Amino acid sequence: xxxxxxxxxxxxxxxxxxxxxxxxxxxxxxxxxxxxxxxxxxxxxxxxxxxxxxxxxxxxxxxxxxxxxxxxxxxxxxxxxxxxxxxxxxxxxxxxxxxxxxxxxxxxxxxxxxxxxx
Amino acid sequence: xxxxxxxxxxxxxxxxxxxxxxxxxxxxxxxxxxxxxxxxxxxxxxxxxxxxxxxxxxxxxxxxxxxxxxxxxxxxxxxx
Numbered sequence: 001x002x003x004x005x006x007x008x009x010x011x012x013x014x015x016x017x018x019x020x021x022x023x024x025x026x027x028x029x030x031x032x033x034x035x036x037x038x039x040x041x042x043x044x045x046x047x048x049x050x051x052x053x054x055x056x057x058x059x060x061x062x063x064x065x066x067x068x069x070x071x072x073x074x075x076x077x078x079x080x081x082x083x084x085x086x087x088x089x090x091x092x093x094x095x096x097x098x099x100x101x102x103x104x105x106x107x108x109x110x111x112x113x114x115x116x117x118x
Numbered sequence: 119x120x121x122x123x124x125x126x127x128x129x130x131x132x133x134x135x136x137x138x139x140x141x142x143x144x145x146x147x148x149x150x151x152x153x154x155x156x157x158x159x160x161x162x163x164x165x166x167x168x169x170x171x172x173x174x175x176x177x178x179x180x181x182x183x184x185x186x187x188x189x190x191x192x193x194x195x196x197x198x
Contacts, residue, residue, distance in 0.1 A: 049190050
């Protein structure tokens with residue numbers, strides 16, 4: 001299973017309870033399909049850079065999750081059918097900067113032997 | 119007494135992202151990305167911004183994703 005990031009823009013007219021339901025409807029199938037919801041970020045209501053379906057704002061939800069690839073297609077289909085969703089995007093998430101970790105390890109490796117040599 | 123050639127301030131361009139040691143530019147970081155688009159919403163070419171190839175391709179991908187999520191404009195309102 002791969003790590004994905006899904007961002008969904010909901011209609012700004014939806015109430016908070018409805019948004020909570022919607023988030024539930026996204027996260028539940030992930031868990032059911034054997035995936036894992038890593039993080040749910042609520043960016044709240046944001047101004048859109050351009051109007052989508054005559055809306056100027058949108059409620060942004062960002063979900064980081066591990067899911068089987070088949071679920072991604074199913075999620076996409078559901079978002080398309082969902083009238084409350086203005087826009088959605090799922091991308092492969094980059095792993096927590098593997099090179100940064102490598103650099104840190106290297107820096108440590110360099111730093112460590114120096115005091116030892118003295 | 120600056121001559122013609124010297125009076126034009128000449129400075130070597132450098133990649134601002136390399137300078138800041140940015141590992142990976144994120145499509146969610148619209149504030150940072152907005153520095154790499156023109157007021158019309160176009161992506162600034164490398165020859166203008168001086169960005170290195172690696173970062174430029176990251177910018178391009180990130181801007182395109184950000185546009186889908188309406189974090190950045192496809193085009194500015196005035197010209198629509």
